[in-house]
Amino acid sequence: MSEFVQYLVNGFAQGSIYALIALGYTMVYGILKLINFAHGEFYMIGGFVGAFLLAKFGLPFWLVLILVMPIVGGLAVLVERIAYRPLRNAPRIAPLITAIGISIMLLEAMRLIAGAQPRAFPQPFEDVIYEVGEWIPSLDGVIVQRSQMMIFGIAIALMLVLNAIVMKTKIGRAMRALSMDFDASRLMGVAIDRVVAFTFLLGAGLAGAGGVLVGMYYNQIEPYMGQLAGLKAFTAAVLGGIGVIPGAVIGSFILSISEALVVGYSESSYRDAIAFAILIVVLMFRPWGILGKPERIKV
Amino acid sequence: MAKTTFKASHILSPLTLTASLFSSALALAAVPTLKVGIFLSMSGGTATFGTDTYGGMQVAIEEINKAGKIKIVPVLEDEKSEPTDSANAVKKLINVDKVNVVLGSVASSNTNAAAPIAQAAKVPLISPASTNVNVTKNGDYISRICFIDDFQGTSLAKFATEELKAKTAAVVTDSASDYSQGLAKSFKAEFEKRGGKIVAEVSYAAKDQDFSSQLTRIRTRNPSVIFAPGYYTEIGNMMRQAKRLKVKAPFLGGDGWSSSKLTELAGDGIEGHFYSAHFSHQDTDPKVQAFVTAYQAKFKSAPSDMAALGYDSVKFLADAFARNKFKTDGAGLKAAINSTANFSGVTGNITLDKDRNATKPLVIISTNKAGGSFKQRVQP
Amino acid sequence: MNYVLQITQLLGINIILAASLNVINGYCGLFSIGHAGFFAVGAYTSAAASVLWFPGLAASHPDLALLLVVGVGALSAALAGLVIGVPCLRLTGDYLAIATVGFGEIIRIVLLNLESVGASRGFPGIPLLTGARLPLWILFFTALSLLAMHRLIRSSTGRAIISVREDEIAAQSMGIDVRFYKIFAFVLGAFFAGLAGALFAHYSQFLHPSNFTFMNSVMILLMIVVGGLGSQIGAVLGAIVVTLLPEVLRFNETLSGIRMLIFGAIMVLVVLIKPQGLMGLFHRRKKVGVTAV
Numbered sequence: 001m002s003e004f005v006q007y008l009v010n011g012f013a014q015g016s017i018y019a020l021i022a023l024g025y026t027m028v029y030g031i032l033k034l035i036n037f038a039h040g041e042f043y044m045i046g047g048f049v050g051a052f053l054l055a056k057f058g059l060p061f062w063l064v065l066i067l068v069m070p071i072v073g074g075l076a077v078l079v080e081r082i083a084y085r086p087l088r089n090a091p092r093i094a095p096l097i098t099a100i101g102i103s104i105m106l107l108e109a110m111r112l113i114a115g116a117q118p119r120a121f122p123q124p125f126e127d128v129i130y131e132v133g134e135w136i137p138s139l140d141g142v143i144v145q146r147s148q149m150m151i152f153g154i155a156i157a158l159m160l161v162l163n164a165i166v167m168k169t170k171i172g173r174a175m176r177a178l179s180m181d182f183d184a185s186r187l188m189g190v191a192i193d194r195v196v197a198f199t200f201l202l203g204a205g206l207a208g209a210g211g212v213l214v215g216m217y218y219n220q221i222e223p224y225m226g227q228l229a230g231l232k233a234f235t236a237a238v239l240g241g242i243g244v245i246p247g248a249v250i251g252s253f254i255l256s257i258s259e260a261l262v263v264g265y266s267e268s269s270y271r272d273a274i275a276f277a278i279l280i281v282v283l284m285f286r287p288w289g290i291l292g293k294p295e296r297i298k299v
Numbered sequence: 300m301a302k303t304t305f306k307a308s309h310i311l312s313p314l315t316l317t318a319s320l321f322s323s324a325l326a327l328a329a330v331p332t333l334k335v336g337i338f339l340s341m342s343g344g345t346a347t348f349g350t351d352t353y354g355g356m357q358v359a360i361e362e363i364n365k366a367g368k369i370k371i372v373p374v375l376e377d378e379k380s381e382p383t384d385s386a387n388a389v390k391k392l393i394n395v396d397k398v399n400v401v402l403g404s405v406a407s408s409n410t411n412a413a414a415p416i417a418q419a420a421k422v423p424l425i426s427p428a429s430t431n432v433n434v435t436k437n438g439d440y441i442s443r444i445c446f447i448d449d450f451q452g453t454s455l456a457k458f459a460t461e462e463l464k465a466k467t468a469a470v471v472t473d474s475a476s477d478y479s480q481g482l483a484k485s486f487k488a489e490f491e492k493r494g495g496k497i498v499a500e501v502s503y504a505a506k507d508q509d510f511s512s513q514l515t516r517i518r519t520r521n522p523s524v525i526f527a528p529g530y531y532t533e534i535g536n537m538m539r540q541a542k543r544l545k546v547k548a549p550f551l552g553g554d555g556w557s558s559s560k561l562t563e564l565a566g567d568g569i570e571g572h573f574y575s576a577h578f579s580h581q582d583t584d585p586k587v588q589a590f591v592t593a594y595q596a597k598f599k600s601a602p603s604d605m606a607a608l609g610y611d612s613v614k615f616l617a618d619a620f621a622r623n624k625f626k627t628d629g630a631g632l633k634a635a636i637n638s639t640a641n642f643s644g645v646t647g648n649i650t651l652d653k654d655r656n657a658t659k660p661l662v663i664i665s666t667n668k669a670g671g672s673f674k675q676r677v678q679p
Numbered sequence: 680m681n682y683v684l685q686i687t688q689l690l691g692i693n694i695i696l697a698a699s700l701n702v703i704n705g706y707c708g709l710f711s712i713g714h715a716g717f718f719a720v721g722a723y724t725s726a727a728a729s730v731l732w733f734p735g736l737a738a739s740h741p742d743l744a745l746l747l748v749v750g751v752g753a754l755s756a757a758l759a760g761l762v763i764g765v766p767c768l769r770l771t772g773d774y775l776a777i778a779t780v781g782f783g784e785i786i787r788i789v790l791l792n793l794e795s796v797g798a799s800r801g802f803p804g805i806p807l808l809t810g811a812r813l814p815l816w817i818l819f820f821t822a823l824s825l826l827a828m829h830r831l832i833r834s835s836t837g838r839a840i841i842s843v844r845e846d847e848i849a850a851q852s853m854g855i856d857v858r859f860y861k862i863f864a865f866v867l868g869a870f871f872a873g874l875a876g877a878l879f880a881h882y883s884q885f886l887h888p889s890n891f892t893f894m895n896s897v898m899i900l901l902m903i904v905v906g907g908l909g910s911q912i913g914a915v916l917g918a919i920v921v922t923l924l925p926e927v928l929r930f931n932e933t934l935s936g937i938r939m940l941i942f943g944a945i946m947v948l949v950v951l952i953k954p955q956g957l958m959g960l961f962h963r964r965k966k967v968g969v970t971a972v
Binding site for chain 3 (some may be wrong): 381382383386387390391394395408411412413414415416419437474475476477480504505
Binding site for chain 1 (some may be wrong): 766770772773781788792893900942946947951
């Protein structure tokens with residue numbers, strides 16, 4: 001029993017991180033119908049920028065987290081301006097290809113700057129272990145790390161902030177309008193470029209925060225970490241319903257807990273297969289995901 | 300201007316004189332040359348294996364070339380800790396650089412990928428440090444100067460039961476590594492033969508970073524020792540996470556841990572574990588100390604066992620070259636290599652048996668923040 | 680000399696690969712980015728044929744063995760194309776792309792766990808069938824594949840495939856069985872990718888699932904994007920550029936290190952500036968629609 005609960009605990013921590021990445025994917029797709037393949041790289045860059053700020057300036061952790069978000073978000077705005085905006089009216093395959101190209105460029109640039117080897121993420125504070133068995137005897141052996149609680153807490157906090165922005169602000173309303181009907185919104189005078197840029201800023205900012213949190217959790221970052229995490233977060237977004245914000249969160253937790261259970265009870269080498277198996281099953285039977293709505297093709 | 304009569308002999312005779320002088324000088328100066336292809340992991344997950352081994356090789360090459368009796372021309376290829384790049388590297392060394400002999404690599408999966416190519420091309424390949432038993436099964440052109448995992452696994456099981464008094468063990472293997480799988484197998488066999496019980500078997504994939512699930516599983520089973528025959532990059536991480544998750548049992552591993560990076564990656568989790576290696580720089584044997592001094596002078600740090608094996612592999616090869624009367628033919632070199640007996644190296648006395656493996660002692664190192672201390676020597 | 684020979688063989692293999700992807704993406708307009716999966720199926724099944732199922736034949740009659748294993752590879756990959764194509768039928772655009780990535784990755788992960796072909800340790804010891812004649816065989820297969828695909832596209836089957844790309848609904852109303860031709864394109868593309876895979880396995884003599892990742896699929900996509908989508912010659916040109924560029928850059932240490940960065944930049948620039956790729960440089964005014972070159 002406690003083994004199972006431990007896997008759940010680990011799953012919740014990892015799921016929080018996937019959620020922070022998945023939100024960016026889903027927001028951009030919701031508005032632009034674009035799968036930003038480069039999104040995983042923003043997560044990776046967040047980790048590296050965070051490590052740099054911690055090591056070079058010795059700033060407190062909470063400050064680093066706050067600073068990383070606009071830095072990575074700003075980079076995303078730049079990328080959107082250069083590589084995606086010119087192709088807004090091009091066939092869908094075009095921005096898909098540039099996204100892949102940008103992803104490769106970002107990955108390689110970081111690899112050249114920081115080296116391909118994993119490097120240690122500066123330890124910002126002592127991690128504390130809480131033995132759940134002390135309060136709930138039936139769960140003896142279950143351990144919750146303070147870092148796990150922090151990740152979960154920070155991720156939830158960020159998601160609440162995002163929700164507030166999307167639901168309660170003017171620009172949030174514009175984002176929702178664009179995702180419902182792009183052309184109608186444009187006709188109604190919504191400042192497309194500004195809203196799109198803001199969406200990228202938010203999405204990449206969250207992913208960057210995820211990168212800092214994961215660096216703190218595993219004490220390690222490497223240039224390739226964005227690839228797999230990005231693909232999995234994307235799967236989570238599709239599972240929950242791509243374009244639907246709460247869906248990204250639900251999908252992330254379902255995915256991460258499934259992974260933790262599979263790895264715990266069987267072979268670790270199948271961990272990555274879970275994500276893709278889920279992806280295929282979802283796409284075959286319910287491509288619009290758990291919370292999404294089917295698209296109707298009009299002739 | 301005065302007219303000078305130009306006679307052919309004016310050119311010819313001084314020319315032939317110079318030519319004959321030159322050629323005789325060259326003949327005297329021409330040393331037997333051996334072109335050696337080297338494939339090692341200079342980058343990637345097991346990068347220190349490559350850089351350390353090559354460091355040792357360079358010390359040996361410099362000593363040999365300076366002595367002047369033969370000349371070794373090395374050609375180095377980085378196999379990036381990947382089996383695919385290992386196969387490509389050896390293909391290139393053999394087909395494009397046309398080397399006489401190939402040295403490498405350290406990780407057994409990488410050597411296993413390249414060995415069939417060398418065997419098919421009839422070019423001798425000597426591995427300095429690949430311990431998985433299958434490596435030399437690729438054919439008679441493949442040999443190694445280190446011990447094999449049958450011996451390593453058995454010795455570690457003996458250490459676990461006799462020294463650590465362990466009755467139960469958990470086994471954690473790297474599913475992507477021939478070495479890890481093979482070593483785990485021989486450990487398990489001997490451990491169970493001695494009455495021990497394996498209470499958990501988990502695995503991870505190379506490049507994995509999160510071991511919380513595996514460690515959780517191990518913690519619930521509560522073994523006396525955790526046998527983790529993997530490579531230093533993952534093991535270092537695992538140790539750090541194990542400490543955080545309050546996993547109490549010590550880790551036990553093989554020569555795959557042998558790297559200065561292990562201490563760095565494990566952080567606080569480095570204390571109290573044990574692993575087997577080919578060599579300890581604390582060995583007081585004068586030959587060993589001479590090598591340690593030479594290595595330290597060049598690289599400003601103590602040599603690891605990989606460096607020592609690199610050094611020995613080159614000297615071993617030079618010795619075989621001499622016994623083949625300095626001829627560079629593949630078949631002759633192969634015969635000379637395979638018949639080596641009692642070659643005295645810094646990692647011990649090397650004699651190749653009929654399977655082209657070496658029977659040598661191993662050392663057990665205990666881990667600590669200072670980089671490890673010598674604990675015990677185990678004779679074959 | 681040998682170096683040039685190595686590169687030429689790889690070039691032949693990549694040309695077949697690029698042309699095969701062009702059938703699916705370029706002619707049929709289906710956005711498939713899991714092509715490395717078909718390449719992998721062809722490579723691994725043909726290697727299994729040479730090493731595990733017919734080792735005797737490989738030793739005694741290498742030419743015959745090569746034909747056999749290439750057939751095995753191509754047909755297995757075609758089967759994979761069928762298995763993947765059918766479920767993908769009802770997916771459009773982005774969803775199709777994602778699904779193909781997923782399938783490509785699943786193939787890779789299955790191979791990573793399949794003990795009989797070495798799992799994560801790789802598949803070593805694949806014989807260099809026909810030895811010195813292999814380059815000639817590769818040349819033969821490259822020419823054969825290009826010719827076959829060319830003839831096919833010129834036929835009515837080919838025109839049907841292209842019509843699916845142009846306007847699926849219009850084609851359906853004209854009586855073209857869209858579902859059939861989509862699957863046909865998949866199977867055809869997979870067949871030739873498998874053929875290339877079989878040649879690759881015996882050229883490289885070692886296989887590892889890491890040769891067949893999403894990145895590899897992206898490289899194949901890069902070849903046809905650079906060359907010009909929907910053009911056979913474009914696929915060939917793109918394959919040549921993408922294969923030779925790293926070799927050319929190899930001579931300069933720094934440039935070689937930033938090779939992948941350059942590739943990424945090329946992808947972005949080609950789409951932004953010259954979406955018709957290299958072929959766009961030759962076609963002054965492109966006819967809207969069929970580019971069956």
